[in-house]
Amino acid sequence: MSFGPPPSAYTQSALAADQARRRRRNRILGGLAGGVLVIALCAGGLFLSSAGDDGAPADGKVAAGAQQPDEIRSTVEKAPRSPEGREVVEHSVEHLEKHTDGNPLYAPGSWATAKIFARGIADHVEGYRIEPHYDEKVWTLDLGGHICATSRHVTADGRTAVVIQPPKSATDPGNGVCDQVVFFDLDTGRKLWQKKMPAADFAYVTNTDLTLTKGVVAVAWGHGSVAYDMKSGKQLWNTTTTAQCADQGFAGGRALLALAACGQAPDTTYKVQKLDPRTGKNLWTYRLTRGVSRVYLPSSDPPVLAVAAGDTQVTDLITLDDQGRHAATVPLKGYDAKCGDRYYGKIFFGVVENCDGIVVGPTQAYVSSKENIANGQPGDWIVAFDLKTGKTGGKFDGRDLQKVYPLRMSGDDLLIYREGAGAVGLAGLVSWNPRTDKETPLLFFELPQDHEGELSDPERTDILAEEGNIFFGPRELVRDDDSPKDAVLVAVGFGSAGLKH
Template sequence: MSFGPPPSMHTQPTQSAPAVDPSRDRRRRRVLGAVAAVVAAVVCLGAGLIWYHSAGQTHGRTGAKAVQQAPDAVRETLEKAPVSPEGEVVVKHNEGGLTGKQQRFAPATWATGKIVARALADRIEAYKTEPHPDSDAKAWTLRLGGHVCAVSRDVTADGRTAVVVEPGHTDSPQAGACDEVVMVDLDTGKKLWQRKTPAGEDASILGTNISLTRGVVAIAWDEGSVAYDMHSSRLLWKTSATSQCHDSAYAGGQALLALVKCGDPGDPTYRVEKLEPRTGRALWRYSVSNGLRSIYLPSADPPVIAVEAGDYRVTDLLTLDPKSGERLATISMNGYDPKCGSDVGAFFDAVDTCYGMVVGRDRVFVMSKDTDDLTRKPENQITAFDLRKGTAVGKFVGRLFQQVVPVRMNGDDLIVFRSTMDDVQPAAVVDWNPRTDKETPYLLFRLPEDEHELGDPEQSDILYEQGQVFFARRLLARDDVHPKNPVLSVIGVGTAGLEH
């Protein structure tokens, strides 16, 4: 069964970034509104202290057990509550050398428990996150010999990831072909291997993506695709756009999905395929209806498709059976904001990324749109939907001036970032069990003043890994008011308590 409205004038698929969301300006205005509502905020803080003393007695998640993963599997770490939720800065890096109207792209951030690393222009740079370090202690820098033009946000269980670069072009992300893939050990900064993709001379930053699944690195661009063995860099399979249909993008993790484009490039049709990673053989196919503006693959296992039906926003989520590819449910996104699409100034393909949603084993968690009531209602909420039925089965509600953002799964629990827009309430990272509705505080902290965009998932990466939370801007630009000052690139917070 296919999905979608009858074809309309809006049938040209695009991965372009939508117009600037007016909700960003609305959130900035709320900072001023918070001053007028400080009394209400104090009441919320009192409630927050009660929440801490009650929920803080729950250490970790009932019945949760860590799963032993193969070294080349995409990492799935299981977090536990720290001894103390009081947070302290473990890393803070300011990026200098920005001149004129130059912008420096930082499309990916990775953390391993030992370091936090960033893809920055033509290099990957890592900073130490050890307890009580120099907050800007650089661990290593890996020069890539070209501008980064595609990234995987996944990390293997043994700390590896991969990027695609434009060899010989370091000054602009549009200078040449994105035709070399680099495998990196994030703990050491060692380049494990580098390969030139076959027939990749037409690959560009506007249509290239890279994904990891167990033992396999898969890259797709407008004119073809290729897969390599993660350990040896051996070519496993490839496709080209000379056929009627070709793989245009991948989503990885615990499985590998392909977004397949067919027919006229000006008016293509699409289908989603689950692939056998080492051969590229399709295990099942799901045909997506015509008339859609854009299609995203926010999860490969379980398979979830996000579609834009006639608008520059995701209108529906489609959930599929992981074994057969049969459609299970359609979930309307009316009133929700999954934040899918291009993430850095319309560059960097983001077919596999939705910053306002997280997919779990049997549930998908989606941010609601922000409220328009500045003084009476919580900023927003996160709704949990059953993947098989498509029905809402739980809600995690924000507070006044405190937006909640889904960060990642923690087993069957959800790790949530609760931002703050005033000087009274602290920001927080909490673990939410949607089955019992219990929340456990992991970290309480404050981000630097006038840096509220760090907590905006549309502008910054938000990661939680092994007891530490990181906020990292994806686009760095000079401050016109203070043009000589370096720009905050990444900040990380860990527990101020003793080690477990």
């Protein structure tokens, strides 16, 4: 089960380091478990450039003709007749006796369609039927090798991809290389194609990034990159390590951005390029100054960069115009971008696109604040920043003991998850219009008490809102030390108890 150097996810050194990491913190909400009260439905120039989610029908589904099958899905949620939630998915896995805090079973990747909530688990993907009071695993896609990288993107007709290790045998245990791309259908679990990445001898779980854009699947691993046609699996283009700068990762969606690193540490510099997805041709380049230690790409269109200047934590957002020219720099002191924070800071399963505290819309970027521990005040808040000017353009407050997290755009509105607080208030999915400051409740529900802290933490759990439902998928599965043989929750989801308009 080795992911190979550098370093293996399952070497003894990594396991020893795991013992010291922060684990499963006790939340103040734990003491509030009990009855649930009825709640109201409504809450009240650092870097220099050298320039060289569309709306869909209001029923949350992609209508015929609105998006082509190969486009990346972009849906708009509509308020149901009743925001009262009911459970529509709950599934657990068994036989985790050997998986402790220091040796978790990784579950990378969560995706949802109108019919299926799917989870990646180690070396396979499982699809669960979305239906109230009914637990059914509809399909299992056996990948043969462990998952190395995933993408949050899904096509308009419900397809996505993963990067995996090649299948192992007793005589060939492998060396942890991640050199296979698998493209599959989420509704059926059917593998559509599988391809071996060229010259990927140094692609590992620690450096491989995967994304999707219209008609194209793209992978980069710091020593090369490759792009495939979605329909046929045909290779479109690739790069090698002979270039002075190497692709570290991509951002997909409506466009394709590449993050390239140039030179050797500690003198590495970075540049971001917009590419033609079909040819790999460079359309423009934005270069960052020296002193930047990490770069993330939370959005390709509009192009937005999250950068760590002089530290490993993100310090600034940089917004660009459609020609790759600098538009604004937003200092993030007091904010929590949550870039690279999954798996307790390990660089596993792809990190370039993953900033769980940032959502980018057509004209604004929405960023989570750091936690506020003052009693009687909001637990945190989300601030909107104008992409052209960097100025603030609205603020959405959490509640005392109920933090809020941005999930994704729904047209021009922001979908937000609000934590539950035991007897104080239910968890909720709401839509926020930053132009009018109107909050629209979509769902209210109660998470399982024993799992509320973990499920509500975007650093530990995938949280998805899609097709009128909200889903939660823990990324690390470990046994209950008190009952090691008990099944462990891998998926739970909620939908409306009432019909939609």
